[in-house]
Structure formats: structure tokens, C-alpha cells
Amino acid sequence: MYDVIIVGGGPAGLTAAIYARRSALSALVLEREDWGGAIVNAAQVDNYPGAFQESGFDLAESFRAQAEALGAEMQEGSAVQLSKINGGFLLTLEDGSAVQGKTVVLAMGTQRTTLDVPGEDLPGVSYCATCDGTFFRGRTVCVVGGGDGAVDAARLLARLATKVCLIHRRETFRAAQSSLRQLEDCPNVEIIPNAAVREIAGSDRVSTVILEDVHSRVHRELPVDGVFVSIGSQPNTSWLPKAIGRDAAGYLVASEDGATSLPGVFAAGDLRTKALRQVVTAAADGAACIRSVEAYLGQP
Numbered sequence: 001m002y003d004v005i006i007v008g009g010g011p012a013g014l015t016a017a018i019y020a021r022r023s024a025l026s027a028l029v030l031e032r033e034d035w036g037g038a039i040v041n042a043a044q045v046d047n048y049p050g051a052f053q054e055s056g057f058d059l060a061e062s063f064r065a066q067a068e069a070l071g072a073e074m075q076e077g078s079a080v081q082l083s084k085i086n087g088g089f090l091l092t093l094e095d096g097s098a099v100q101g102k103t104v105v106l107a108m109g110t111q112r113t114t115l116d117v118p119g120e121d122l123p124g125v126s127y128c129a130t131c132d133g134t135f136f137r138g139r140t141v142c143v144v145g146g147g148d149g150a151v152d153a154a155r156l157l158a159r160l161a162t163k164v165c166l167i168h169r170r171e172t173f174r175a176a177q178s179s180l181r182q183l184e185d186c187p188n189v190e191i192i193p194n195a196a197v198r199e200i201a202g203s204d205r206v207s208t209v210i211l212e213d214v215h216s217r218v219h220r221e222l223p224v225d226g227v228f229v230s231i232g233s234q235p236n237t238s239w240l241p242k243a244i245g246r247d248a249a250g251y252l253v254a255s256e257d258g259a260t261s262l263p264g265v266f267a268a269g270d271l272r273t274k275a276l277r278q279v280v281t282a283a284a285d286g287a288a289c290i291r292s293v294e295a296y297l298g299q300p
Helices: 011-022 037-041 056-069 129-136 148-158 177-184 279-296
Strands: 002-007 027-031 073-076 079-085 088-093 098-106 110-112 140-144 163-167 189-192 195-201 208-213 219-223 226-229 233-235 265-267
Touching (some): 002 011, 011 037, 011 279, 027 098, 037 056, 056 073, 098 279, 129 226, 148 177, 265 279
Parallel strands (some): 002 027, 002 098, 027 073, 163 189
Antiparallel strands (some): 079 088, 110 233
């Protein structure tokens, strides 16, 4: 039985593994898909200390290499069930196998909602204005979405880009009206309601989005250098037992120490309730969770 099983091989999970091994805890990291998490898709990372202009893939590889060098075990597999057993927890994997741990750190991150349109994989499409906005300084960009996240992204980008278009498929916005009014006062922002993105086009990177008027069905082209998609995300928590508390959106309720409502289970990274979801906060969560694990196990 491992001292800690870490579910998720992104920045939060791999940092937890690093801190676990530095504390001489036996640690297993489970990752179902991409080692490094969502950060591997970032062409360049400028907001993580010490990794200026490094690719997300290279940063993720550094996290993993450090965890492995310290002795953390890595295993590919998708956890589908978490059960309490005598002395710890049983994690059942998709292939029917199972692993046991005295404690569990959940760090599976979130699944971003995509537009599901042609061209969404082109360079210049981003899901994080905080991460990538600086790359579009002095350019024309659009933000797709109608909630607080989209309006906040547009406000941030308005300080960097020459022009920002906020595209929403409805007439009204879900975002706070005070934030929306502030955005409307920005001279370089154009709000485009009742429009749906049908295609993102460009030869080797984004150059145009094709919009469809939701009433007339008429299409038009909008020249842009970047597209920021902000239509929500889903935490990967649906398989967890109900004993682990979560908010209305499915995020695990946990404070800075990572403790959930199920003793011995901790939450780190983007899947926990928090104000800022970035690589640096995910890494901090991973470290904090291991301190909580040590306390739970009765270690000094």
C-alpha cells in the first residue's frame, strides 16, 4: 500500500509527487492521458517563474523528470472508482486492476468545453487569456463566450490587444452586468451578440473566424489574429463518491490545505474550488496537499 496515490499527472499531481518523495513517502502517480496535463498544449509559458519562454511541453517534461528522479512511480491508467478500505483507499482502474494507498491526492484537472468547429486546433486558438494574452499584444483577437470568464478575458485582452471582439450566441450575457458595462466602455472592444462561430480559418495559424447570425443564418468573415474560447469547463470529478463534497459545477470543495470532506483524500489544482487556476497555483496546491498528507499520517 502506497503512502499516497496521486491521480493526475499535471503540474499539481507531479508537484505533489516531488514533495512526497522529498518527504520519503511512497508515491504512485496515475495519469490517464497526457503527462503534464493541459500545459503541454501551450506553445510558450511566460507566467511560471524560472521557465520564461519555455514551451509547455518542456516544462511538463521537467516536472515529470524531477518526480521520477526522486523515485515517484508513474503509471498510465484511468481511475474509475474510489473506495474506502481498512487502512486507506482502493482505486479501481478502467482495465479492472486496482491500487491501494493510505491517502489520495486528486489532481485530475478539468476538461475544457470546446467549440467543436473546423480549425479549432490551429495555432492562435487559446483557452486562457491570462496565460496567452501577452502573445497578442497589439493584435486583433476575439473572445467567444457570454459568462464572467469570457467578459473578464475580454477586459484583460483589451489592455493588450489593438482590438477585441466579444462573440456570444445570445442577445443577453450571463456575466455580471457591472463587468459587462465596464467592457462596453472600452474603446477598442466590439461586442457581437447573436453570433455563432462556425469555423476558424487560416493557412498555418488563425487569420479569420466565420460567424453565423443565429437569426438570419447569414455568414460573415471576421479577421482576427487570435481566438480565446471561454465557454466553460468541467472538472473530471463525476466518478468520485458522493462523500467528497463539491459545488454546483462539480468542483471539489477544498481550502488551501487541500483537505476534502472525506478524511485522507485531498484535492489539488484546477478541480478544486479556487479563484485562480494557473500552473503556479496548481503547483502550490500539490505541495500543500503533501503537507496535509504528512499531518494525516501523523508524520512530523
